[in-house]
Amino acid sequence: MARSRTGQSSSVPPNRREIEQTRTEAEDAQEFESLFGDSLRAWDAGIDPPPPHLLELEKLVVQHREETGRKLWRELSRLWLIGLLVIGVLFGLLQWNVLAFAVVQVAAIAAAAVFLFLTRKNKEAERRWTN
Amino acid sequence: MILNETEASTAIRLAVRGDEKALASLLQANYTVLYRYMLKVTMNKSLAEDLVQETMLKAIERIGTFRAKAKFSTWLISIGTRLYMDEMRRKGRERKWRTDEQALQAIRFEAAMSQEEWPRALDALADLPPDTRVPILLKYYYGYSYEEIAQWLDIPLGTVKSRLHNGLNRLRKELNEDGEKPNGTEQQRTAE
Numbered sequence: 530m531a532r533s534r535t536g537q538s539s540s541v542p543p544n545r546r547e548i549e550q551t552r553t554e555a556e557d558a559q560e561f562e563s564l565f566g567d568s569l570r571a572w573d574a575g576i577d578p579p580p581p582h583l584l585e586l587e588k589l590v591v592q593h594r595e596e597t598g599r600k601l602w603r604e605l606s607r608l609w610l611i612g613l614l615v616i617g618v619l620f621g622l623l624q625w626n627v628l629a630f631a632v633v634q635v636a637a638i639a640a641a642a643v644f645l646f647l648t649r650k651n652k653e654a655e656r657r658w659t660n
Numbered sequence: 661m662i663l664n665e666t667e668a669s670t671a672i673r674l675a676v677r678g679d680e681k682a683l684a685s686l687l688q689a690n691y692t693v694l695y696r697y698m699l700k701v702t703m704n705k706s707l708a709e710d711l712v713q714e715t716m717l718k719a720i721e722r723i724g725t726f727r728a729k730a731k732f733s734t735w736l737i738s739i740g741t742r743l744y745m746d747e748m749r750r751k752g753r754e755r756k757w758r759t760d761e762q763a764l765q766a767i768r769f770e771a772a773m774s775q776e777e778w779p780r781a782l783d784a785l786a787d788l789p790p791d792t793r794v795p796i797l798l799k800y801y802y803g804y805s806y807e808e809i810a811q812w813l814d815i816p817l818g819t820v821k822s823r824l825h826n827g828l829n830r831l832r833k834e835l836n837e838d839g840e841k842p843n844g845t846e847q848q849r850t851a852e
Contacts, residue, residue, distance in 0.1 A: 565781050
């Protein structure tokens with residue numbers, strides 16, 4: 530189903546640049562329609578995959594939810610276990626040597642800062658498409 | 661199974677609350693729309709089928725977050741788009757965006773079974789890199805806004821517009837080189 534939204538505010542009159550931009554967008558849309566519209570619609574009409582049976586889909590929903598729930602509990606348990614382990618080690622360290630405890634804390638914070646910086650940089654690189 | 665507006669609205673309300681039957685009916689009702697979209701976007705039948713499956717699984721996981729501000733099919737298309745783009749990034753295919761020729765041949769063959777010929781125009785569309793083909797289809801065939809496309813592709817608005825502009829230029833050039841003529845007829849766009 531075709532959808533058209535211009536998103537233009539009606540309270541402020543459009544300036545010449547906006548009018549030209551809208552006209553160009555409309556021309557582009559018209560051009561695409563004339564070049565590809567019929568071909569795409571004809572192709573669409575020929576694509577008629579048999580949809581899955583309703584019971585199959587219900588089963589999929591139930592099974593996937595159960596699987597997701599199990600996975601979540603597994604990961605939560607792992608997180609708690611690791612957390613308890615880390616807290617236990619740090620507590621032991623604190624009891625043994627306060628200075629060593631402080632050094633470990635500072636090192637952990639520095640490592641976390643470096644990690645955050647590096648992962649943010651990687652995410653930006655992943656988002657950029659190469660042409 | 662086709663749901664009218666009232667049935668769809670009721671099904672959505674129930675599905676968000678956890679009703680499995682309602683969610684299953686929504687997925688079934690929108691399966692064809694989703695499949696057609698993924699096939700056009702991927703130009704690869706087996707990839708399209710995998711992504712349709714993944715999209716439905718993602719929808720099952722996230723149905724609780726669906727706010728019904730847009731149509732359910734739009735929500736599925738947004739999920740499918742993100743999954744496809746993630747797939748492209750993960751496999752590093754932005755550097756090798758050439759459509760799998762065998763996969764395209766399979767699509768041409770199937771299309772030929774129902775149409776008289778496979779239009780050259782669709783080959784030109786298949787030749788576009790995914791990061792251009794996707795916004796072009798979303799904007800000019802499905803009628804989504806620049807803002808929606810930018811959000812789904814996680815790119816700035818200006819980038820959406822420049823990709824649309826460059827993509828159209830490229831399509832125009834490719835079709836003109838092949839001597840393809842536009843049909844010149846104005847018709848109502850019916851994407852869903």
